[in-house]
Amino acid sequence: MSQFVSLGDSEFKxxxxxxxxxxxxxxxxxxxxxxxxxxVLPYVVFAA
Known part of the structure; x- marks a missing residue:
């Protein structure tokens, strides 16, 4: 009595x-x- 449809991987192709x-x-x-x-780059540049 499942209301959900079983989807295979072919559905996502x-x-x-x-x-x-x-x-x-x-x-x-x-x-x-x-x-x-x-x-990240400014942090590395100014922390050095």
Missing amino acids: HPSWLTAFGTLAGYGIILFVLFVALF
């Missing part, structure tokens, strides 16, 4: 899912690079 995951990964990489450039 649709191009829209790949695009969504790729977009999130890309934004994550950009945010990480900006974080390092704006916070």
